[in-house]
Amino acid sequence: MPPRTLEADPEMLAISALSFLAEEPERLSRFLDLTGLSPITLRRAAAEPRFLASVLDYLVADESLLLAFAANAQVAPETVVATAERHRR
Numbered sequence: 001m002p003p004r005t006l007e008a009d010p011e012m013l014a015i016s017a018l019s020f021l022a023e024e025p026e027r028l029s030r031f032l033d034l035t036g037l038s039p040i041t042l043r044r045a046a047a048e049p050r051f052l053a054s055v056l057d058y059l060v061a062d063e064s065l066l067l068a069f070a071a072n073a074q075v076a077p078e079t080v081v082a083t084a085e086r087h088r089r
Helices: 010-022 025-035 039-045 049-060 063-073 077-088
Strands: none
Touching (some): 025 049
């Protein structure tokens, strides 16, 4: 099935991205280290719309991670990038 290129719901895409990061301890650990969050503060932060946008920004900043997430979510990488850009505004 080809990747979806339709406009993505930013919140749902970010939640999927956060779930993707959490699937592998190494990915989640790196994210937590770079953001300064802990598992406890991550739960609180995830309720904030701006935080969800930052999760997409994090993926966009790492091409290999972006491509892995896009393949996993069956969404075009360009859709993730465009959604991150729209959500930043």
